[in-house]
Amino acid sequence: MILYGNEVAKAIEERSLALIQDKTPVLAIVRVGENPSDLSYERGLTKRCEKMGVTIKNVVFPLDVDVDTFYASIDELNQDKTVHGILMFRPLPKNLDNERARNAIAPEKDVDGCTDGSLAGVFTNTNKGFAPCTAQAVMECLDYYNIDVTSKNVTIVGRSLVVGKPLAMMMTSKNATVTLCHTKTKNLKEACQRADIVVVATGQMESMGASYFRQGQTVIDVGINFNETKQKLCGDVLFEEVEPIVENITPVPKGIGSITNSVLVYHVCQACSQSN
Incomplete structure (x- = not known):
């Protein structure tokens, strides 16, 4: 799907x-x-x-x-x-x-989730501030499509404060078992292949093809890049190779990016509803 x-x-x-x-x-x-x-x-x-x-x-x-x-x-x-x-x-x-x-x-006005106060709220699983919008967009996508992360093995490729690190905490709070990878990770393909859910946020255009994945997985591609050769937007995953293999995958565009702005507006509405 x-x-x-x-x-x-x-x-x-x-x-x-x-x-x-x-x-x-x-x-x-x-x-x-x-x-x-x-x-x-x-x-x-x-x-x-x-x-x-x-x-x-x-x-x-x-x-x-x-x-x-x-x-x-x-x-x-x-x-x-x-x-x-x-x-x-x-x-x-x-x-x-x-x-x-x-x-x-x-922090109570940090609707983008960029302050240390907001990030502390994510890491302590409390309501201080707001989660980074892209990380929350990933969770919203999984929830909407009824993809439960409980007891699942999740590999996140990318360790930024915008996606990777906060998302690892959000997944853990939902009882997932998380492997956080990056450019220095050894045997990255193995780490991806053994996961039930793979989130890719490398910032490297179409850098992960079919060899990183297997059947039955859910792949969330957070990347958004402009491919000069193809003259179109694309993700960090080579969609044409990976889509036929895995069970679920987000497209680029029309995937996580479509959700992120809605999360930001939702945070503004939350802040408004909580104000005096």
Whole structure:
């Protein structure tokens, strides 16, 4: 079965609407400069938010923004009770420290799940902050398609704070047995083949073909890349080779990426429903 993300996204949107009812959630988008990819993502997210009744507050700075001015503005957003969520585009220019910047956001408004406070919530399985959106999107996809991770062997290829590490904790809290792999892992093919569920987030285009997988597996491809030769978007998994072998697989596009934005909007709605 091909695990399309659109149906999952629709289900999340229905949950979001049920949360807010007569409230108006507000998402502040913090952007430094005019990076084309940031602008493209912002436009897409704004359309989705408008559809869901979420108001966008754009906070835009020039590339040479004064450091004190930048952090004062983040603090204002943290204190502003009319703002329920804050999304900060990163990486930031060199004059701003990325670690300090992401941790300047209050965990209860960190709808992107990027602060140490939010990550601590994931690692302790508590409700502090929010899980990183892509990691949660993977869990939402599995839940929607009734793919239970309990007692399953799960191999995650990629150890980032955005996907791999938090996802390993989220899987473990659901009683999966997790192997977290990376570029230095020996016998990676064996680690993938013995798993019931394989999540691929290597950031390396179509780097994993048929030899990494076997029949009966569920494969979640988190990667999104543009293949210049094929002139189309593709994942980290070589879909054409792997799809005929495994039991379930997410496509790229129309897979996990379709779910991630809905998770972000859901977090904003959650933050709004929890606010005074």
